[in-house]
Amino acid sequence: MYTMLCPGCGHRTAMTLLDGLIARKGLKEKVVLALDVACCSLLIDEVEYDSVMCAHGRVLDVAKGFQIVRKDCCVISYMGDGAAYSIGIEEMIHAARRNDRAFAVVVNNGLYSMTGGQIAPTYVGDADPADAHAGFRVEQVLAPFPVRYLARAALTDAPNIDRASRYLEAALDGYLSGGGFHLVELLSPCPTNYKLNPKDMAEMINARMTVHYPLGEFVKEGARLSC
Amino acid sequence: MPKKLINGNEAFAFGALAAGLSFYAGYPITPSTDVYELLERDHEKYGVEFVHASSEISAVNMVMGASIAGARALTVTSGCGFSLMQEGLSYMAADFVPCVILNVMREGAGLGDIPRSQGDYDQMTKGGGNGDYHAVVLACSSLRDCMVMPALAWDLAEKYKNPVIVTYDSDIAHTRENVEILPPKRIDIDRLPYALSGNRGGRPKLVQNVNYHDPDFTQTLSRKYEEIEQHEQRWQAYETEDAEIVLVAYSICACVCRDVVRRARRKGLKVGLIVPVTLYPFPEKAFENLPACRKIIVVELSILRQMRRDVEYATRFRYQYDSVSSLSSCPTVSDILTLTEEVN
Numbered sequence: 001m002y003t004m005l006c007p008g009c010g011h012r013t014a015m016t017l018l019d020g021l022i023a024r025k026g027l028k029e030k031v032v033l034a035l036d037v038a039c040c041s042l043l044i045d046e047v048e049y050d051s052v053m054c055a056h057g058r059v060l061d062v063a064k065g066f067q068i069v070r071k072d073c074c075v076i077s078y079m080g081d082g083a084a085y086s087i088g089i090e091e092m093i094h095a096a097r098r099n100d101r102a103f104a105v106v107v108n109n110g111l112y113s114m115t116g117g118q119i120a121p122t123y124v125g126d127a128d129p130a131d132a133h134a135g136f137r138v139e140q141v142l143a144p145f146p147v148r149y150l151a152r153a154a155l156t157d158a159p160n161i162d163r164a165s166r167y168l169e170a171a172l173d174g175y176l177s178g179g180g181f182h183l184v185e186l187l188s189p190c191p192t193n194y195k196l197n198p199k200d201m202a203e204m205i206n207a208r209m210t211v212h213y214p215l216g217e218f219v220k221e222g223a224r225l226s227c
Numbered sequence: 228m229p230k231k232l233i234n235g236n237e238a239f240a241f242g243a244l245a246a247g248l249s250f251y252a253g254y255p256i257t258p259s260t261d262v263y264e265l266l267e268r269d270h271e272k273y274g275v276e277f278v279h280a281s282s283e284i285s286a287v288n289m290v291m292g293a294s295i296a297g298a299r300a301l302t303v304t305s306g307c308g309f310s311l312m313q314e315g316l317s318y319m320a321a322d323f324v325p326c327v328i329l330n331v332m333r334e335g336a337g338l339g340d341i342p343r344s345q346g347d348y349d350q351m352t353k354g355g356g357n358g359d360y361h362a363v364v365l366a367c368s369s370l371r372d373c374m375v376m377p378a379l380a381w382d383l384a385e386k387y388k389n390p391v392i393v394t395y396d397s398d399i400a401h402t403r404e405n406v407e408i409l410p411p412k413r414i415d416i417d418r419l420p421y422a423l424s425g426n427r428g429g430r431p432k433l434v435q436n437v438n439y440h441d442p443d444f445t446q447t448l449s450r451k452y453e454e455i456e457q458h459e460q461r462w463q464a465y466e467t468e469d470a471e472i473v474l475v476a477y478s479i480c481a482c483v484c485r486d487v488v489r490r491a492r493r494k495g496l497k498v499g500l501i502v503p504v505t506l507y508p509f510p511e512k513a514f515e516n517l518p519a520c521r522k523i524i525v526v527e528l529s530i531l532r533q534m535r536r537d538v539e540y541a542t543r544f545r546y547q548y549d550s551v552s553s554l555s556s557c558p559t560v561s562d563i564l565t566l567t568e569e570v571n
Contacts, residue, residue: 030425034292044435050423052295052434055318058288061280065292065300066423068276069250069416073296073425091288094281 004042008198010155010188014107015043017165018076021172022049027074034063036079036088038114040107043078057088060095060102067101074103074176081108081122084185085136092138096145096181103175104183105168106138109190110209117193124212125194135212138185139219148180150219154187154210156202167217174221187213228407235399236261238373238406239329243301244273246378247414250300252278252289254308257341258397259331262303273411283308287315287328294319294326295434297422299381299414303329305397306339309347310355316390317356321436323421323451325384325391327377328362332396332478332528334555342555343396343479348533351392352507361452363387363459364506367395368481370404372504385419387455394506396528398479398557461504462513466492469519470499472567475538476526477503479557484526487563498567506534511541522547522570526563530554 001019002012022031033051035041041053054062063077084092084106095102110123119125127134139150149171153164164186171182187209189201196204217225233241240262251270253263270277276293280286286302293300304312309330319326330351334344351364363383367373373395380391416422423432438444463481465488467473472491476484481502491498499520501513523546525535532550539548551558551566 028425029427032423032425041435041437044433044437045440048426048431050426050432052292052423053322053437054291055288055314058284058291058315061285061288062292062295064278065250065252065289065294066296067292068278069293069296069298069300070424073423090281091285094285 002043002046004045005039006192008189008191008201009039010107010109010186010190011039011043013155013161014105014186014188015047017161017168018105021165021168025172030072030074032066032073032075034059034066034075034077036083038080038082040078040080057083057086057091059083059088060091060100060104063102064095064100077102077104079104079106081106081110081136082112082120085138086121093141096142096147099146099148099180101175101179102181103171106183106185107188108185108213109188111190111193113190113193117190124209127212129211137213138183146222147183147219148178148222149174149182151217152185152187152213152215154205154215155189156187156205160215163215170217170220178221180222228409230405230407232403232405234261234401234403235367235370235373235395236331236401237265238370239377239393240265241408242374242377244275244411245409246381247299247412248275248301248377249414250276250290250293250298251302252280252286253302253304254280254283254286256305256308258333258400259303259305259329261400262329274413283311284315287312290326291315291319291324294324295423297416297419297424299327301327301329303331305331306333307337309350313356316362317358317360318436319390320360320362321358322434323388324434325381325388327380327384328390328392330392330394331400332394340555341397343398343528343557344555345396345478345480345528346533346554347394348506348527348529351394352509352537359448361455361507363389363391363455365391365393366477366504366506367393367399368463368477368502370399370402370406373399374406374409383459387451388421389451389455395478456508459505460508460510460512462510463502463504464513465500465502467499467501467517469497470517471497471519471521472499472570473517473520473523474498474500474526474563475503475523475534476500477506480526480528483558483560484563486560487567490560490564491567496567496571509537509541514542520546522549524549524551524563524566526551526558528553528555
């Protein structure tokens with residue numbers, strides 16, 4: 001599956017986790033996938049769900065319009081860090097401010113990958129580990145807003161991928177039962193653009209990205225946890 | 228049907244409800260805001276979902292989401308707000324998504340100002356967003372048009388799976404008349420076979436415009452616009468059969484020109500009028516049978532005389548042409564009448 005992606009790409013892991021989750025919950029007939037452009041959009045050729053490819057950064061708006069009309073559908077907003085935190089940050093903030101009923105998955109690799117690995121606002125590759133302003137911590141940006149679920153995991157190795165799976169399930173369960181805004185960010189390897197082999201790429205994320213992007217659940221069922 | 232004293236924007240809002248509107252997302256901007264306000268106030272009464280979008284960019288993308296779910300979804304804007312929607316429009320045209328956008332034209336480029344103008348003609352009819360696409364553009368030239376145009380707009384949008392822009396200027400928007408109110412209607416969101424609803428077996432339904440796997444995509448896209456141009460040209464003609472001078476105008480200019488034709492005829496001047504209803508596709512067929520025509524006068528609120536170029540092309544440059552044009556000063560009946568007398 002997902003043969004359009006580069007070897008070692010985190011989207012394959014993220015989408016495979018979602019596929020498993022959707023199958024386990026018996027949701028295939030209800031899922032509508034709202035995808036961002038670029039690498040995310042490559043998934044549209046292989047997914048089994050009704051899907052829409054949105055303009056860059058507009059996934060949450062398209063998903064909101066859709067969700068309001070078809071309340072019984074499970075709308076998954078799937079986007080990269082450029083869409084979520086750069087060009088689409090206004091949409092993200094307002095969706096969180098309104099606590100829109102949403103299940104958002106953000107695949108964060110710190111780069112604009114499709115266009116060749118240009119540096120995004122989320123990039124921390126060269127940052128001083130002590131620099132508290134490096135990267136883009138969504139849990140800080142959305143702190144004033146009444147979101148229901150916010151967590152970050154890393155798609156690097158078995159324990160971390162297992163944790164990602166649990167966070168996605170918690171977010172999906174919350175979205176299905178209680179409504180409100182649910183977001184899971186997944187730190188994701190991009191071996192092609194970091195020019196690392198998959199093993200070194202995973203180590204780089206674990207050793208350097210997680211310094212600026214702490215892992216864990218930050219908000220659960222609307223309650224803020226330590227972060 | 229009951230009549231009510233309302234303005235053009237309110238007529239459009241009632242017309243949209245009569246066409247089955249069920250979703251509205253918008254951001255206020257003069258002179259379009261009456262539509263927003265009426266729907267904000269009464270949306271629950273009519274079962275319409277109303278969203279205060281955080282920008283026109285958000286609004287148009289929410290409308291895209293609601294449209295692909297099968298709703299008759301609307302956003303309404305003016306001026307620079309319409310510019311912000313061009314990316315969404317371009318996406319929906321490329322994605323074969325039906326939707327309706329109302330652009331109440333205001334004066335000038337940039338922020339401009341709020342008086343009447345028709346300066347968005349090229350932006351609406353020639354593209355506006357990136358790429359090879361057209362939106363169907365419908366112009367309202369009376370308050371009755373404002374009431375009936377939303378239904379036509381959605382019918383065309385769903386027939387061709389393409390965005391439709393409805394437009395008029397701020398004079399039509401704020402003119403008050405006694406208008407017959409059409410009753411509101413509810414529509415079924417499952418009526419469109421292509422609406423996304425979850426994959427219940429078979430191939431998933433996809434809304435996308437990256438179609439490198441589809442060898443017929445270029446043809447499919449070309450055929451959409453060819454069919455629109457062939458079948459959907461619409462116009463209103465007044466006294467054109469024996470007209471030696473034919474006026475061409477839409478929206479408030481059409482209202483003025485209808486009066487010009489009446490007065491000219493009383494003076495024995497053979498003056499006629501063509502009012503394009505579709506600005507895209509431009510109604511070239513309206514000009515096919517003008518046996519007595521010597522001169523065409525295009526009356527429009529555009530210093531660049533944007534519509535005149537379409538008129539000249541539609542008539543293959545075979546007549547004499549003149550323009551009455553300005554940025555935002557409404558032409559008077561006597562100005563145009565004087566011009567027609569000079570021709571004679």
